[in-house]
Amino acid sequence: MLKVEEIEVRYSGVPVIHDVSFHVNGGELISIVGANGSGKTTVLKTVAGTLHPTKGSMEFENEDISASTTVEIVRKGITYVPEERRIFGPLSVEENLKLGAYIVNDREEMEKSLDYVYGLFPILKTRWKQLGGTLSGGEQQMLAIGRGLMSRPKLLMLDEPSLGLMPKLVDEMLEAVATLKKEGNTILLVEQNVREALEMADRGYVLQTGRTIHEGTGQELLETDIVKRAFLGL
Amino acid sequence: MEMLVPTIISALLMGMLFALVALGLAIIFGVMNIVNFAHGEFLMVGMYTAFLTATVFSIEPLLTLPIAAMVGFLLGIASYYFLVRYLLKGPMLAQLLGTFGLMIFLRYLAMCIFGPDYKTLEQGVLIGKSIKWGSVVLSYPRLGTAVLSLIAFGIIYWLINRTRLGKALQATALDVEAASYMGIDTERMRGLAWGLGGATMGIAGALLTNFYYVFPTIGILFCMIAFATVALGGFGSIKGAFIAGLIMGLIIDLGGTYIGPHHKFALVYLTYFLVVVFRPQGLFGW
Numbered sequence: 142m143l144k145v146e147e148i149e150v151r152y153s154g155v156p157v158i159h160d161v162s163f164h165v166n167g168g169e170l171i172s173i174v175g176a177n178g179s180g181k182t183t184v185l186k187t188v189a190g191t192l193h194p195t196k197g198s199m200e201f202e203n204e205d206i207s208a209s210t211t212v213e214i215v216r217k218g219i220t221y222v223p224e225e226r227r228i229f230g231p232l233s234v235e236e237n238l239k240l241g242a243y244i245v246n247d248r249e250e251m252e253k254s255l256d257y258v259y260g261l262f263p264i265l266k267t268r269w270k271q272l273g274g275t276l277s278g279g280e281q282q283m284l285a286i287g288r289g290l291m292s293r294p295k296l297l298m299l300d301e302p303s304l305g306l307m308p309k310l311v312d313e314m315l316e317a318v319a320t321l322k323k324e325g326n327t328i329l330l331v332e333q334n335v336r337e338a339l340e341m342a343d344r345g346y347v348l349q350t351g352r353t354i355h356e357g358t359g360q361e362l363l364e365t366d367i368v369k370r371a372f373l374g375l
Numbered sequence: 376m377e378m379l380v381p382t383i384i385s386a387l388l389m390g391m392l393f394a395l396v397a398l399g400l401a402i403i404f405g406v407m408n409i410v411n412f413a414h415g416e417f418l419m420v421g422m423y424t425a426f427l428t429a430t431v432f433s434i435e436p437l438l439t440l441p442i443a444a445m446v447g448f449l450l451g452i453a454s455y456y457f458l459v460r461y462l463l464k465g466p467m468l469a470q471l472l473g474t475f476g477l478m479i480f481l482r483y484l485a486m487c488i489f490g491p492d493y494k495t496l497e498q499g500v501l502i503g504k505s506i507k508w509g510s511v512v513l514s515y516p517r518l519g520t521a522v523l524s525l526i527a528f529g530i531i532y533w534l535i536n537r538t539r540l541g542k543a544l545q546a547t548a549l550d551v552e553a554a555s556y557m558g559i560d561t562e563r564m565r566g567l568a569w570g571l572g573g574a575t576m577g578i579a580g581a582l583l584t585n586f587y588y589v590f591p592t593i594g595i596l597f598c599m600i601a602f603a604t605v606a607l608g609g610f611g612s613i614k615g616a617f618i619a620g621l622i623m624g625l626i627i628d629l630g631g632t633y634i635g636p637h638h639k640f641a642l643v644y645l646t647y648f649l650v651v652v653f654r655p656q657g658l659f660g661w
């Protein structure tokens with residue numbers, strides 16, 4: 142479905158991603174793990190169209206997307222749930238969700254998505270009128286994911302959904318991600334909680350200073366030296 | 376003292392126009408974080424549009440409103456696409472000086488085309504009439520302008536708070552990057568903000584033409600009032616722009632009546648200064 146090959150990405154001329162390749166098939170949950178600053182967010186933002194690769198290629202459903210704008214990417218069916226959630230604080234929960242369905246013109250479809258998201262995260266329904274900025278961290282993350290689901294994307298990219306949450310909530314959040322996958326969503330997940338992220342993933346990639354250095358099933362990666370040493374402290 | 380009530384009423388009426396003028400500035404600032412120094416010149420263009428349309432085709436000045444709104448809208452959009460868009464790529468100073476340059480350009484273009492003369496409309500349903508109500512005398516132009524400003528303000532408020540497009544505009548104002556992840560074309564929203572800001576000024580200008588002189592340098596006066604109003608209300612706050620507009624009307628008219636007409640605009644600066652020092656976020660800012 143998504144195929145990224147040997148991309149290089151630069152920030153104002155300086156390469157940060159040197160050589161990253163990965164692919165996502167329909168229905169898969171793919172985890173990308175790596176140390177702080179290894180370039181995970183940069184990779185997701187490049188797929189999202191905020192940044193563009195200076196080398197390599199990106200295809201989504203066999204179409205070249207390496208030069209597509211963010212708006213085009215969203216319309217093709219990829220949404221990005223950014224790191225640190227980026228909720229519209231002064232807008233209500235429901236207004237935030239409706240903005241997630243900005244590209245959906247059909248009212249009925251939008252209502253259906255809203256029901257779907259409220260079904261996934263019932264707490265959002267009880268808080269629908271509350272301002273996004275006044276939600277707790279966990280609730281904001283649910284809102285961010287819900288907002289990303291509102292356009293019913295073909296591929297959902299989650300950037301550290303458990304960031305800054307207390308341990309109990311981290312588990313809850315990752316369970317929610319697992320549920321999403323069970324319901325047939327295709328997910329590209331970036332996570333700090335390496336063990337959990339790799340255990341629940343179909344496949345995963347290890348990123349190190351802008352390069353994908355390992356690829357395999359979650360279990361395979363958990364047994365590599367680099368994952369054991371760098372992330373699991375074994 | 377018997378002057379007090381009529382002065383207050385008249386001041387509040389004028390305040391509604393100030394609110395409209397501030398609204399245009401607030402929209403542009405809210406979405407772009409950029410101060411439009413040419414704001415007053417947008418008003419001037421609206422005034423000339425109304426004045427010329429009304430005199431050349433001898434039509435009722437109020438009917439020129441939609442035309443002035445349209446011209447203002449196009450002027451705003453053009454300013455964004457041909458100038459501001461490029462300024463954004465430059466340093467902060469370029470952004471400041473850029474719209475300053477636009478201000479000078481429009482002002483002296485008007486000077487060049489129309490000359491420095493003061494012009495006034497002589498005919499129109501509102502012009503030169505007033506209504507007496509007890510001891511209170513209200514001029515029709517002020518009354519009509521206030522009502523129409525209120526309506527225009529209401530429509531724009533509705534547009535921003537109740538429509539899908541308005542929500543997208545707000546999202547862009549709050550967080551451009553997050554807005555783009557929603558599939559919102561943020562570049563278009565910025566253009567739209569300038570268009571709306573321009574249209575607001577077109578309308579305000581056309582209204583003002585009913586009771587004020589039209590001349591090329593009128594912009595500076597209203598630009599300063601708009602800055603002070605927006606600072607008072609809180610940058611980017613629509614509710615703030617409204618309340619602050621009314622307060623600004625009171626300051627200018629009461630000051631003019633009780634302290635002296637020479638000082639009324641000094642009071643505007645004084646208010647601006649006090650707000651900046653004591654409550655920089657304004658009344659309704661965050």
Ligand SMILES: Nc1ncnc2c1ncn2[C@@H]1O[C@H](COP(=O)(O)OP(=O)(O)OP(=O)(O)O)[C@@H](O)[C@H]1O
Nearest residue numbers: 152153157175176177178179180181182183184224
């Ligand atoms: N806007 C930017 N301009 C310049 N360099 C940047 C920018 N954003 C990130 N970088 C650099 O790019 C590298 C990768 O950053 P990125 O945010 O993609 O890492 P990450 O893997 O997501 O890290 P984290 O786990 O902390 O979120 C880092 O060295 C970072 O300093």
Ligand SMILES: [Mg+2]
Nearest residue numbers: 181182183224
């Ligand atoms: Mg990151």
